[in-house]
Amino acid sequence: MSLQAVLAEVDPGWFARTGESLDPRLLASARRSRLGSRLLARMLLEAGAADALLAPRPGGATPTAILRWPRAKLNRLVRDLGVLAYAPLIRAEVRREPVRRIKKALGGSYLLALDPTIWDARVDRHVHDRLRGEWDALFAQLAGQPEDDAPLFAVLERQGRAELRRWAAERDRPLGEWVALQHPPEELVRGHLPEKPVLLLATHHETRREAA
Template sequence: MSLRALLAEVHPAWHGAGDGGLDPALLRRACDSALGRRLLAAALAAGPASHLLAPSPDGPGALIARWSRARLDALHRDLGVLAYAPAIRAEIGREPVRRLKAALGSSYLLALDRSVWDAKVEPEIQARLAEDLRHALSAADGTTTLLRTFALQGRAELQAWASHRDPALAQWARLLEAPEALPPAHLPEKPVLVVQTHHQNRAVAA
């Protein structure tokens, strides 16, 4: 992947654009300039992309090609669904179950799969997940709040796992979105690895 293509995927907020920072028009001009792109990449390498843009023979191209935005979105969704498994398994109402199945498709089965995770959590985590799920299911915006709830939790789970296991992946996933606070992560390492490996294998086979 070219430096231009990489920078085009990074959320402008990571360059300090907007809110009194770097002028968005100036950022666009920088991305169109070879020197500007090098300066932007150097700033990222010195900060939020220190592992992703660390000098290496292959560079970040292979990782970025493997983990496209769409594939990361799918990974975040599935990790979030799995993280909400304690609440999803406890939800037996006909309408909530129907909405979950309609919104998640085959990912709904992931939350029920005890071979991936037994979904045992502390009572306070169970209560938080149940409350958040009830709120998401009662939202009047269709599936928007529900899917965002799973995506945010999935982002938290990936960051917690990948920051130790694959820091470059953690940074790439973070750079695609605006900086924001994420909910606490609680998935054990093994279930995250199972889901991440599944998505990675699909990317390699594609």
């Protein structure tokens, strides 16, 4: 994958400077040219956003994190990590309508939150209280949007990105930078998943065969 192709996956927000976004036409032009791509890459490096991902490699090889984690696969991992992170609330949910809605929206991923062999879902009281507050606010919003699950996915995916970046900061820095760059710069929510379930899910998604 060329540098231009890599930069095409980076959210435009990472190229903003002094609070102002780069003109979309200039950004598109820069992404198409070698010189422009090098300048954009330098912007990411100067911001400390891609030190590991864009580190020099023999022969200019594509970073392995990008080859291992195309966007669709990475998105599935992020959502599942979010589901797992909210397992303490999902397991405790007994209200009929929220349970029905969660099952319908998440499909097979719902079972992740219920499986004690992946994670026992034990968290400190302050973590549980924070998750409870976010969960209650989410379902108050969803009550007024009976056909729109976007807020649910947004909450799960934001938490999933935080969990993955927290884990990757110690275990796989290029992966952490790759997932961050595909979304606008954001203030991370606090992560709480132990290392083992994150590694388990990451390994599962990385080695899973794509459907034909």
